[in-house]
Amino acid sequence: MKTVQPSFPRVTTPVQRQQTLMVWAVALLGLLAFCSDAQGQRRVIVGYFQNWNNTSAPYVRLRDVDARYNVVDVSFATPVSASDMTMTFAPTQQPKAEFIADMRVLQGQGRKVLISVGGANGPVELNTTADKDKFVSTMKALISEYGFDGFDIDLEGHSVILNAGDSNFKSSTTPKIVNLIAAVRDITTYFRGLGKDFWLTAAPETQYVQGGYGSYGTAFGSYLPVLYGLRDLLTFVHVQCYNTGPQRALDGRMYGQGTPDFIVAMTDMLLRGFPVAGNPAEVFPALRPDQVAFGLPATGTGAAPAGGYVTPDDLTQALAYLVKGVSYGGAYVLAASYPNLRGVMTWSINWDRPQGNLFVANANNFFSALDSFNTPPAVGPAGPGRPQPKRPTRHHAHGQPH
Secondary structure (H helix, E strand, O other), X not given: OOOOOOOOOOOOOHHHHHHHHXXXXXXHXXXXXXXXXXXXXXXXXXXXXXXOOOOOOOOOOHHHOOOOOOEEEXXXXXXXXXXXXXXXXXXXXXXXXXXXXXXXXXXXXXXEEEEEEEEOXXXXXXXXXXXXXXXXXXXXXXXXXXXXXXXXXXXXXXXXOOOOOOOOOOOOOOHHXXXXXXXXXXXXXXXXXXXXXXXXXXXXXXXXXXXXXXXOEOOEOOOHHHHHHOOOXXXXXXXXXXXXXXXXXXXXXXXXXXXXXXXXXXXXXXXXXXXXXHOOOOEEOOOOHHHEEXXXXXXXXXXXXXXXXXXHHHHHHHHHHHHHOOXXXXXXXOOOOOOOOOEXXXXXXXXXXXXXXXXXXXXXXXXXXXXXXXXXXOOOOOOOOOOOOOOOOEOOOOOOOO
């Protein structure tokens, strides 16, 4: 076989040399940003920040958020209206300049501040190319204006409902799903291309993800095309393990929320992969452990009206089993532990604060005791399972007052 040596254009002038150096610098910045994001920076304890006041969960300035929350998701950026996908956000409880200054305090401490999109009362439907383009341009402007470290997809309700006949999660035919994937890819690659360590996260409800195991269509499994289409860019996903009905797990059993078994079983599905609608030929592939976290309500009253709260001891039991393989003797049995599980999320910082930040304190105590984390291992095999379709009750989750 003849070896052909690659040839490169000769750099002969100062201008050419400067142009070549600029190209290499941009490429290097992009590579560094990718490597930083791919490897993961650390374990995460994510807290949603409510951009409004609630008498039971009062507003708190960003600079006063408990330091053990190392990722803060600001809630929410929303469209101008149901027919105008111009995205907007403004602090409601303090001046904009003061809010941005508070953001810089957290960022100066090495914490990430993301803008969360949607929520239960902020539907985002990118039905047309014009919708997509407006969403992309205004989100880029908003993120640049405030200096957010990334964004979180928290779309619920009609935002991610599949059209009739859309049966392939690998190639969705629902326009608003196709446009959403394209829009998020555009925004994420744009900021990473600038050399920014830009994070992309998602907070789907269980019905939209694990619900696709027993049945696929409409809301059931409707986030699977989004996660699949963004899996190469996704920093991590934290499914909301609350405000939900029972779900079928890989062992074929139904598990209800508010228990360690539910947390472990639902998390294991993302880490092993699962056949969509029970079809072994259509397997949603496993995510890396550093791409997977899970979400819980901070309190048993108010934070999740439809349930899902677990005690600090139950959370510790679930984490110990998932991360260290220490069984609590539950019904669900793991095939393997996941030492590189990314972390946990809660709704919300504001609900946690009145109870003395009990959620973040408990999670921090667990993670602080671990020696090392966030070195992505090889992706494990998908779990086969034999689901029997059963449609769980659905509830809205991340809401805000009208």
